[in-house]
Amino acid sequence: MEAGPAFALHGLTKRFGQVTAVADVSLEVARGEVVALLGPNGAGKSTTVDMLLGLTKPDAGEVVVAGGSPRQAVDRGLVGAMMQNGALLPDVTVGEIVALVVSTHAKPLPADEVIARAGLQNLVKRRCGKLSGGERQRVRFALALAGDPQVLVLDEPTAAMDVDGRRSFWMSIREFADTGRTVLFATHYLAEAEDYADRVVLMRHGAVVADGPVAEVRAAVSGRVLKAVVPGATETDLAALPGVTSVQIRAGRAELACADSDAAVRGLLTAHPLAADIEITALGLEEAFLALTADETEGAAA
Amino acid sequence: MNTTYLSLEIKRIVRSPQFTIFTIGMPVAMFLLFGSIFGKLVTPNGLPADVQTMINLAAYGASGGALFTGTRVAQERTDGWQRQLRLTPMRGPGYLVVKVISAMAVALPVLVVVFAAGLATGVHMTAAQWGLVLVSLWLGVLPFAVLGLAIGLFGKGDTVGAVTGALMMPLGMLGGLWIPLYVLPDWMATLAHFFPTFWLGQVGLEPLAHAGGMGLAVLVLAGWLVIPALIVVRRFRLDTARL
Numbered sequence: 001m002e003a004g005p006a007f008a009l010h011g012l013t014k015r016f017g018q019v020t021a022v023a024d025v026s027l028e029v030a031r032g033e034v035v036a037l038l039g040p041n042g043a044g045k046s047t048t049v050d051m052l053l054g055l056t057k058p059d060a061g062e063v064v065v066a067g068g069s070p071r072q073a074v075d076r077g078l079v080g081a082m083m084q085n086g087a088l089l090p091d092v093t094v095g096e097i098v099a100l101v102v103s104t105h106a107k108p109l110p111a112d113e114v115i116a117r118a119g120l121q122n123l124v125k126r127r128c129g130k131l132s133g134g135e136r137q138r139v140r141f142a143l144a145l146a147g148d149p150q151v152l153v154l155d156e157p158t159a160a161m162d163v164d165g166r167r168s169f170w171m172s173i174r175e176f177a178d179t180g181r182t183v184l185f186a187t188h189y190l191a192e193a194e195d196y197a198d199r200v201v202l203m204r205h206g207a208v209v210a211d212g213p214v215a216e217v218r219a220a221v222s223g224r225v226l227k228a229v230v231p232g233a234t235e236t237d238l239a240a241l242p243g244v245t246s247v248q249i250r251a252g253r254a255e256l257a258c259a260d261s262d263a264a265v266r267g268l269l270t271a272h273p274l275a276a277d278i279e280i281t282a283l284g285l286e287e288a289f290l291a292l293t294a295d296e297t298e299g300a301a302a
Numbered sequence: 303m304n305t306t307y308l309s310l311e312i313k314r315i316v317r318s319p320q321f322t323i324f325t326i327g328m329p330v331a332m333f334l335l336f337g338s339i340f341g342k343l344v345t346p347n348g349l350p351a352d353v354q355t356m357i358n359l360a361a362y363g364a365s366g367g368a369l370f371t372g373t374r375v376a377q378e379r380t381d382g383w384q385r386q387l388r389l390t391p392m393r394g395p396g397y398l399v400v401k402v403i404s405a406m407a408v409a410l411p412v413l414v415v416v417f418a419a420g421l422a423t424g425v426h427m428t429a430a431q432w433g434l435v436l437v438s439l440w441l442g443v444l445p446f447a448v449l450g451l452a453i454g455l456f457g458k459g460d461t462v463g464a465v466t467g468a469l470m471m472p473l474g475m476l477g478g479l480w481i482p483l484y485v486l487p488d489w490m491a492t493l494a495h496f497f498p499t500f501w502l503g504q505v506g507l508e509p510l511a512h513a514g515g516m517g518l519a520v521l522v523l524a525g526w527l528v529i530p531a532l533i534v535v536r537r538f539r540l541d542t543a544r545l
Contacts, residue, residue: 053389055388055389074389074391083385085382086382086385086386087378087381087385087386088383088386089314089378091318092310092314096313101390103304103306104392106391147391
């Protein structure tokens, strides 16, 4: 195996007409890392994935996968990908389509192993057109594995799966990653990023806004949320309290985003002794995600 | 070439109802009908009518089957299968070659089945003639496979299916493969020269009629091969840049 990162994006930019879908994205992923790519719809995740795979040409910047271009990596079977709604042939059986994709590779995984890793043993003779959404995802996963890739790229992999399907799918991914492969998955299920990724990359407006271990990204939007019923207080009053970064009053209940929740709670009780129902919670990745992408949501609503 | 893909592709075509019903069933049924109408009449080029009807309808079935490759390509293009293949080491030309060769491969059984129907109803040719006509028609189908591909790279799956289906009627009728041109008005015989199916019929008949038209027919069919091939190459480049 060659040294160097599993893949690296340098200053990637992609425009579609007036819209800049991806703006100067740089990202380096080490071999063996499992990375979640998070972001709201339109953040540029899919375009970034397309450029990583050589399906879309960047307007500026460079992609290096396993030391070469994306096309070289695909040709050598070093990168495998499972695309959102990736096409299958409806009139072809699972066994046939796996054998077909295996046959395109110079050094493939044996078809039997691909079938087993994707948990398709009972579906080999089923035509692709007769599969459920979750089953189709497993076939797409199998096709991604066929070339025995070092880097596995998954775009919204569990979208059509039920809870059980999701769990067993992630077990297969984990097994695969434990053999030293690199995995990048785009998702909007934050729980999946928290549970299965070593590292989270958050995108918004085509740019990377946070990148680090799950715990670190959560801390990046630092702090906690203090919720309380504060009779007579306005948002301006509460925003002036020490340690508070922003305030929202919803249905009579104040929500204070705090950089320092200890200072905030002391200040709150001094200034507003009648404050009741006080609750302080750490931000989950979900809140971190919402905080980081907040103006996107507001922008969309406006 | 990827032989796994080729054999899968042939299997897919053969097991589709479209193939059994339209590609094989139609020309056989039409041969049995027209064959019984025109019978053993001697045609202006000196051949018995049943021989000519059999050759024409074999040409019609095989060329139509080859043309339908385009529908399959258009469907796969709409579904994103070509994009999926770009995540494998298979290149675009490899895909196109599989499509053309599989179209050629399934044209052969179409010819054989129509010929078998001919044999069963008393069509007479020498062994050498059977072989020569079969090979000529089979090679003559190549332009239709490429033409189908060229059409298939332009529309969506169901549109291309409808267009190809609609094309088959004028190609068969006006190309002179359904009803022999000598029973039709002169202007229709002239018009027929503009259809590649007419020339395919000529390629099939020439080994028997020896009317000296083989060279011209081959040349015209070569034109019908080269032009769509150029369109395919150009279109496929643009397509992969966009997808």
